[in-house]
Amino acid sequence: MENSYNECVKKSNDKDVSLQELRDRLAEFAEVRGWDQYHSPRNLLLALVGEVGELSEIFQWKGEVARGLPNWGSDDKEHLEEELSDVLLYLVRLADVCGLDLGRAALTKIVKNARKYPTGNKKSPT
Numbered sequence: 001m002e003n004s005y006n007e008c009v010k011k012s013n014d015k016d017v018s019l020q021e022l023r024d025r026l027a028e029f030a031e032v033r034g035w036d037q038y039h040s041p042r043n044l045l046l047a048l049v050g051e052v053g054e055l056s057e058i059f060q061w062k063g064e065v066a067r068g069l070p071n072w073g074s075d076d077k078e079h080l081e082e083e084l085s086d087v088l089l090y091l092v093r094l095a096d097v098c099g100l101d102l103g104r105a106a107l108t109k110i111v112k113n114a115r116k117y118p119t120g121n122k123k124s125p126t
């Protein structure tokens with residue numbers, strides 16, 4: 001187990017991690033634990049929202065935070081990495097159990113966003 005974890009971390013240092021890889025690893029993670037039955041769209045959505053709450057708590061009451069987090073310690077940054085990952089992982093899993101290709105959908109959405117917000121307008125849309 002520890003070996004496969006280390007192998008996974010080592011591999012991820014060598015290349016970009018794809019959404020497909022995350023999707024497949026999450027599917028395997030759920031299957032070998034017999035958790036597939038619990039990974040319904042609704043359950044995953046609730047789990048995702050819970051993790052967004054945990055992510056929000058990290059920023060709660062801190063006031064504005066500078067980009068790059070120059071004043072944060074390594075423990076706080078690691079905590080942030082973990083909560084961001086939980087959000088990403090539940091999102092990827094949710095898209096998968098809904099039968100959607102999240103990477104393709106996100107690229108398509110970027111194209112739609114670019115059409116909706118043409119370049120040359122520096123003002124924020126809101």
Ligand SMILES: Nc1ccn([C@H]2C[C@H](O)[C@@H](COP(=O)(O)OP(=O)(O)OP(=O)(O)O)O2)c(=O)n1
Binds near residue numbers: 086089
């Ligand atoms: N039924 C489950 C439970 C967990 N996970 C995975 C996805 C998340 O990445 C992580 C979430 O685990 P926890 O529920 O233990 O949440 P935290 O890691 O945030 O722990 P805590 O809430 O104690 O801070 O585990 C999963 O896929 N399916």
